[in-house]
Amino acid sequence: MTTSQSGKGTKTVFTLNTGAKMPGIGLGTWQSKPNEVREAVKHALQTGYRHIDTALAYGNENEVGQGIKDSGVPRSEIWLTTKLDNTWHKRVQEGIDSSLKSLGTDYVDLYLMHWPSSTFDDEKRDKHEEGWDFRDTWREMQKLLDTGKVKNIGVSNFVISNLEKLLKDPSCKVVPAVNQIELHPNMPSPKTMAFCKEKGIHCTAYSCLGSTDSPLAHDKTLQKIAEAKGKSPQQVMLVWNLQRGASVIPKSVTKSRIESNFQIDGLELTSEEMQTLSSIPDRFKVCGDAWLPIKVFFNEEGDGGKTPSH
Numbered sequence: 001m002t003t004s005q006s007g008k009g010t011k012t013v014f015t016l017n018t019g020a021k022m023p024g025i026g027l028g029t030w031q032s033k034p035n036e037v038r039e040a041v042k043h044a045l046q047t048g049y050r051h052i053d054t055a056l057a058y059g060n061e062n063e064v065g066q067g068i069k070d071s072g073v074p075r076s077e078i079w080l081t082t083k084l085d086n087t088w089h090k091r092v093q094e095g096i097d098s099s100l101k102s103l104g105t106d107y108v109d110l111y112l113m114h115w116p117s118s119t120f121d122d123e124k125r126d127k128h129e130e131g132w133d134f135r136d137t138w139r140e141m142q143k144l145l146d147t148g149k150v151k152n153i154g155v156s157n158f159v160i161s162n163l164e165k166l167l168k169d170p171s172c173k174v175v176p177a178v179n180q181i182e183l184h185p186n187m188p189s190p191k192t193m194a195f196c197k198e199k200g201i202h203c204t205a206y207s208c209l210g211s212t213d214s215p216l217a218h219d220k221t222l223q224k225i226a227e228a229k230g231k232s233p234q235q236v237m238l239v240w241n242l243q244r245g246a247s248v249i250p251k252s253v254t255k256s257r258i259e260s261n262f263q264i265d266g267l268e269l270t271s272e273e274m275q276t277l278s279s280i281p282d283r284f285k286v287c288g289d290a291w292l293p294i295k296v297f298f299n300e301e302g303d304g305g306k307t308p309s310h
């Protein structure tokens, strides 16, 4: 099955290759501290967001779950994504059980392999798990679909060469529904997006605003377009990604920003503006692979990655 897109702005919905409908805009929660994220999640849901992105590695699933409950929005109306941490690749069943317990729910809408890198355990996080790679992890993740604990499965931080390796493996029976990758005007990755589209894999844009202390907030090209539209650079970046077919998960713990990131209805970019934003020559990557025991980015399209973070 292929993917498709309907609606505009906050009403954007992406239909995944499973037929599931994912709201186009969600709240990101990386680096949202436990004492901040509960309120942020509650506020986002009360503002109208219906999609929350978290991960076991963020250490805040518990508070994300509490924020969902505080909001009063029924669980059935919320798209909830979480991710399998690198040290849990050999313990997929335990990984999802741990996340569900922390989140206080009995299923997630989307479960992602956070990185294509299997490490030993928390003490040996810097060592690659020999004799085990992301294809083995995917084989285990596929089994989760029969348990009802996950509605859809996907990957994250997969470049084209790793996707090809995964898709051609005989044990790969399920095409990932989503590939969550870094996408902003300084890292547009058009080849990866085109490859994913061809294979029926939806792309979600992480660090879609350029992350903490984003240089994009001061980009002259972006500022000019934002001023002409009477909108903020952040709102323009969100619409740019939505219009090119990627869902967005902007992170904020600031109430006014959570609200303004959701005030994008009526904002449309012309094909010329889209092209201008996709052609900003500067490149930077928020999430590199230097902190991992193996390389996962191979500079296939300016994604060599030098920053040691995730």
Ligand SMILES: NC(=O)c1ccc[n+]([C@@H]2O[C@H](COP(=O)([O-])OP(=O)(O)OC[C@H]3O[C@@H](n4cnc5c(N)ncnc54)[C@H](OP(=O)(O)O)[C@@H]3O)[C@@H](O)[C@H]2O)c1
Pocket: 027, 028, 029, 030, 031, 053, 054, 114, 156, 157, 180, 181, 205, 206, 207, 208, 209, 210, 211, 212, 213, 232, 234, 235, 249, 250, 251, 252, 253, 254, 257, 258, 260, 261, 286, 287, 310
């Ligand atoms: N799969 C992966 O490996 C991966 C990697 C990175 C991120 N992610 C996911 O993607 C989400 C988003 O990425 P991100 O957290 O790196 O960065 P981001 O959403 O691009 O940017 C977040 C930063 O922008 C600020 N901000 C938010 N809205 C703003 C606005 N309207 N005006 C000015 N500043 C604004 C936030 O500050 P305040 O919070 O202080 O308001 C925060 O410092 C993450 O939270 C996480 O859920 C996934």
